[in-house]
Amino acid sequence: MGTLRVDWVHPFPHTPYTAEFKAYYAQFEQFLRERVDSVRIDAEGKYPPEVIAELKRMGAFGLKIPKKYGGCGFTQAEYGEICALLAAWDGSLAALVSAHNSIGVPQPVYLFGTEEQKQEFLTRCAAGAISAFALTEPDVGSDPARLATTATRQADGSYRITGEKLWITNGTIAELMVVMARDAETNKISAFVVEMDSPGIEVVYRCRFMGLKALENGQIRFTDVAVPAKNRIGADGQGLKIALVTLNTGRLSLPEACLGGTRRLLGISRRYSNTRVQWGQPVGKHEAISHKLSDLATVTFAMESWANLANELSMREGYDIRLEAATAKEWASTRGWTAVDETMQIRGGRGYETEASLAGRGEVPEPVERILRDSRINRIFEGSSEIMHLFMAREMVDVHLQVSGALLDPKATPADKLKVLPKVAAFYAAWYPKLWFGLFTPFRYGEFGKLAPHLRYAERAARRLARSVFHGMVRYQAKLERKQAFLFRTVDIAMELAVLVATVSRADKLRKSGDESAVVLADVHARNARRLVEQRFHELWANDDDARTALGRAVLAGEHLGLEDAGIVAPAVAPAAEA
Template sequence: MAKPANTTWDYFSYLDKLPEEQREILRRSEDYIEREIAPYAADAWSAAEFPFEVIEKFKELDTIGYHYPTASGRPAYGSLFTGFLQLQLARTDASLAVFNGVHTGLGMGSIYYGGSEEQVARLMPDLLSYDKIACFALTEPEGGSDVAGGMRTTAKRTGDSWTLNGAKRWIGNGTFADYIVVYARDVDDDNIKAFVVEKGTPGLTTTKIEHKIALRSVQNADVELVDVVVPESMRLQRIESWRDVAHQVLSRTRQGVGWLAVGVASRAYELARDYATQREQFGKPIGSYQLIQDKLFTMLGNVTVMLGNVVRLAELTDAGQATDAQAALVKGVNTARLRETVALGRDLFGGNGIVSSYGIGRAFDDAEALYSFEGTREMNALIVGKDVTGLSAFL
């Protein structure tokens, strides 16, 4: 059955903003992901297990260095190119994209932007090669949105070491990460600091969170720290307060979630469009009915707006002009539009939409996690609201 003449999700050709050399890398990456990584996605999601074999595939994919050119020796292609790399993986599977995003963004980003030159030189090589996996421990059982002011995990310095006590929750990769970047409140100066805790450190316990309905192959963990001793050499030297955490790490990773949202939404649109041209009811493809075409219009419109948001934010970032509030706006708006897009897609599939092998059901569930983490819509709204009014609505 013939497909529409214009089948692309990149309806305004934003990819054309990249030079041909970078587009060719993306084409090769897309082919490899579809061939070598995508086959792991559905079964791992259904089983709620992480496919550890895929780490070798990420090594072979070999795109991580573009995110940190000064540490890897790769060309500095910029935020637009690395954003499309994130989007590409999310189009295949949100869970595997989040695993990689936690490692390359939250975990490595904390070390790269928060560590001293010596720490970056010492810790980054094994992370760039995937020989060690990183994660990011900020959220707490009693503190998600209010973790900045209500952080209960503490750090006490004694000589050349620190003792950490507390608990973290929803820590992606937490069950198996080699390096857990733990954020804790210094009991002496009341400021937030960051520590790289190695797997197997006495007093460190990680427990998998079960029964999730979203990002099921991501291994989120409850992390408990009981008198965990960390040397000063593993305290990230450039993180001395919450402001450093928000500006150095979170504003960048919120951009990443914006790109992941476009990836999931664009795949949902493609799945729905293809299904509409193939599925027949009442003697003709359902795509020939007005109500179905209206759903596709809204889905593609959302994808196009979302992509425009992250593309422009990437351009501002590379120009050194992006703000934390702009990142918050993009994260909040894109994940809200993602929610609508996957809901329309699941609706279009009818009963088949709840079968994970069709893909749209996974996207529907996974959108709920992207909508919530890296700042809920409400918290991002307050960040933007303060920026545009000059008035803080935070308690």
């Protein structure tokens, strides 16, 4: 609503890692380097049994599970570092471990389960029982309210589950699965822990993908599967809440995976840019490449800053992490994709070439090609970029809808609108002028030194963003919900400002501990962020949205079919049968 709350992120929070975690991290890194052959995993498309066994022995399936249930008891921040380390080495393994720990049985059972459920299921997971989370269906993706899988209550209180789930990570090897199903009578959605060896469960198909070749992901069919009443998580009808809360926290592992990959890409790019010589000097000294290295470094620092902050906030009792988690997921996945694309550009043919081929020619087998394939899913996993934008946009206008929703509702009668008009006028009369006449404080945030101007800019931009959202509501009224390009730009601005503030706060903390290099990284990142913010502000009102929407709908209607096939029959068109 136009107020920049720097005090929420400054001083920058950090919970020190325990000695036990540091020792575990070192052991885990050694395991990855010495025992995990990612080229083999990628080529064979499966997890070696000895790797799975070692992960179980190390407690990797109980990383966040409290020690009282046999787990490692690591904090969310410590767990995030393991996710980043895993992703830097092998995307398929990172997906296996994070899908289990972040959204599989451990998370919803720990948050919503009974003590009996925790004793039964958390101890099994900590001991190595792999789990999965089943929400998505063949016809249901980001709209879980349309869930078709049913749970029919029996006379003895148990349930019978019938339906199909699609793209279930770990689903083809899981021992336990959290299944979301709708009560056939009440229509309420509930969550259940299902034993995957139960009669009536069938792995219909194991899916294969562009990257993450070993991912045990598939289509799972449930046919009249018996589930005892004690396996329902939470109250009857609480399933949707359980799913959303689980996904909110679960999303925090994905930006950590992006961070791990980006860290490795930075190292790959730096080494190559120092050794590859063109026109008499290393390519990294040419301005075009040095700018790419600069962007990789600043993005890595900013990604670390926001991921660390989101983890810390999630550890605060009662803190609603929805927006921070969505920002972390969306910002990191988008920047991570750019990072791998730029790394491939820096290495050229050596980026496009596989590790095995590079090794066969006697060169260092850098995994850029594999990382690119593995990382593309990050903009789709755990809610696509578009869904994340829509979710955050809805939160951005929520207060306005609460205050003036009746005025925007096309179904509201004139009497309804007149009734709320005094309340609406009073709210905006007090709120709107402050967005124009903020205090003139040229020396505000002086303790941040060189970085203070960036915070002052963020403060002004926050008020400008609030004005822009309000102006958009006035201009488009009830049609605003369909102006997705406008809304997405406002979300982009909000994310950039949030990450900027977190990056500056963290750099200031590091500066005070003697790390001046952090100020350089934060300064250049903030300059880039401000440039992007200004571009998005300009595009709010100067754009081609209507023309592009009209053309897109014309394409949808088949008005430009001549551009499509170039003589190739579309796959969906079956050849005509002979007479």
